[in-house]
Amino acid sequence: MNQSSLSLSRSRAVAGASYMILAGIAFALLNVATQWLAMTLAFPPAATAFWQYAFALVLSAPLLFRLGWKSMRTRFAGRHLLRVILAALGVQTWVAGLASVPIWQAIALVMTSPFFIIIGARLFLGETVGRARWAATFTGFAGAMIILQPWADSFSPAALLPVLSALLWGGSSLLMKNLTAFEPPETITVWLLVLLTPINAGLALASGFVVPSGLALALLLAAGLLTVVGQYLLTLAYNAADAAYVQPFDDLKLPLNVLAGWLVFGYAPAGYLWLGALLILGASLFLMTAELRRERQVR
Numbered sequence: 001m002n003q004s005s006l007s008l009s010r011s012r013a014v015a016g017a018s019y020m021i022l023a024g025i026a027f028a029l030l031n032v033a034t035q036w037l038a039m040t041l042a043f044p045p046a047a048t049a050f051w052q053y054a055f056a057l058v059l060s061a062p063l064l065f066r067l068g069w070k071s072m073r074t075r076f077a078g079r080h081l082l083r084v085i086l087a088a089l090g091v092q093t094w095v096a097g098l099a100s101v102p103i104w105q106a107i108a109l110v111m112t113s114p115f116f117i118i119i120g121a122r123l124f125l126g127e128t129v130g131r132a133r134w135a136a137t138f139t140g141f142a143g144a145m146i147i148l149q150p151w152a153d154s155f156s157p158a159a160l161l162p163v164l165s166a167l168l169w170g171g172s173s174l175l176m177k178n179l180t181a182f183e184p185p186e187t188i189t190v191w192l193l194v195l196l197t198p199i200n201a202g203l204a205l206a207s208g209f210v211v212p213s214g215l216a217l218a219l220l221l222a223a224g225l226l227t228v229v230g231q232y233l234l235t236l237a238y239n240a241a242d243a244a245y246v247q248p249f250d251d252l253k254l255p256l257n258v259l260a261g262w263l264v265f266g267y268a269p270a271g272y273l274w275l276g277a278l279l280i281l282g283a284s285l286f287l288m289t290a291e292l293r294r295e296r297q298v299r
Helices: 003-040 045-059 061-067 077-098 103-110 113-124 130-148 157-179 185-207 214-240 243-250 253-265 271-298
Strands: none
Touching (some): 003 045, 003 103, 003 214, 003 253, 045 061, 045 185, 045 214, 077 103, 077 157, 077 185, 103 130, 103 253, 103 271, 130 157, 130 271, 253 271
């Protein structure tokens, strides 16, 4: 590798890490806005999810126009619809969880999503899991149980909502992985953007539709903007560098959200969070490095 290519590789690595960290900051701010709406303003979670993604859709209109309706041609409309329904329900349960669960606890628990994906890949995609993947999965769930503490008197069933959202988002990711074998990324993206808002609208109508005003409207506009910015930064991060390289920087979302929750709401995370989070993060990093070694051996 010459000096020029080495410098280019380093610059892309720095760019990828920077974009991922900036995306984590955007999502931490998004979670603060969402929790403020739910806890302080008592804005309904279903309506919050609808308006957040409706505003995000409006802000994403240039992308839709650029891709065009022809990108929606598909032979798997049912899979697209199921994937978006699971994603929408994941958003609903996530927002509902933030109405009663501190940000730090919710973020730590939703990080169990990769382990649900592993189990689903074995059950529905027929992938070989192996001892390393099973060990990482059980370790991650042990970390989640330490954070949840279902045996404690202070346990609330609402704490299970972030875990449920992780399960739903894991199912959505599995369907996306299946669709990538048959569909271009543009088709998968457009179906998500087009279907997510009407599905959220139906869920909001079923639970009582609310039109925002004042501070709630401002926070929802900010949430929509942060959703678009965060997703765009994630795309830039994965485009700039390998996924295996930038993924550990995504794990910074835990301390970023802990900091945001402490600064805005005064949440002081309990000591057991760090033990449970360490198990979840350690299992995730172990999985990533194991998969990277396996890919290199295949090559």
